[in-house]
Amino acid sequence: MIKVVDKLLLFLYSIVIGCLSVLLVSIGFNWLSRGLVHDWIDELYRLDSLKITLIVAGVILFILSLRFFIVSLHRGSATAPSIDQRTDFGDIRISLETIENLALKAASRQRGVKDLRARIRATDAGLDIVIRAVVDGESSIPVLTEEIQRSVKEHVEDIAGIPVTNVAVYVANIIQTGTFKSRVE
Incomplete structure (x- = not known):
């Protein structure tokens, strides 16, 4: 405010x-x-x-x-947004940029995904992750998006230890394949 x-x-x-x-x-x-x-x-x-x-x-x-x-x-606490956790050994801070990179890494492992962007929002229940993807159009989009959702959720929860409440995938476009017919004159 x-x-x-x-x-x-x-x-x-x-x-x-x-x-x-x-x-x-x-x-x-x-x-x-x-x-x-x-x-x-x-x-x-x-x-x-x-x-x-x-x-x-x-x-x-x-x-x-x-x-x-x-x-x-005043320099203040102008740090990057992060998720703070307390353990028996002390405090842990994981930046939202780290979570974003984990989500992008997991999503990029899927075949047929070309261009990815991620947006992370931390809530009290866990993380909301939105993935924007450009796909190649060669595989089924519903199957591909389910695989992206599953892999992102599992990867982020396994690596960061933070529950993921929602992974939304937005398919922005498909890439046109570069198949050109040669013309003989």
């Missing part, structure tokens, strides 16, 4: 800074007449409500600047 708020604040902050930079460039290139700028400044010093508004806006921009400065220095 904090990251979403920070992104929203950074968006608003960048818009305000962008507007101020356009104003400064306009003054620098004399796109705004000197009289117009003097009128704005005179109006600023004359109206107390405008002074208060500018003071509040300046304080808010300064606080936002400090916030973004502190966030930029």
Whole structure:
């Protein structure tokens, strides 16, 4: 939630800074007449409500600047998403990228699979794995996808020791075989 708020604040902050930079460039290139700028400044010093508004806006921009400065220095726990397990000997952390590679390795062992991608989502019950595949179209797609599901589930559970609740296989396309008829003239 904090990251979403920070992104929203950074968006608003960048818009305000962008507007101020356009104003400064306009003054620098004399796109705004000197009289117009003097009128704005005179109006600023004359109206107390405008002074208060500018003071509040300046304080808010300064606080936002400090916030973004502190966030930029804070290294935090920006680690890769992982699955944490506790054993008798200590803690184990397995990254989701590792699980993804295990799933891809198991799926690539199947004949007829050409291009694979995996997406892993950790839930309380176990892992949800989505495999996107391009197949050669030479073998039965239902049989091939069942084999992929079975092998991925078994391989990930055996190697990582984490239960797999679902393996979904999405067949994105089939590869056109390169059979060309030779033409004799």
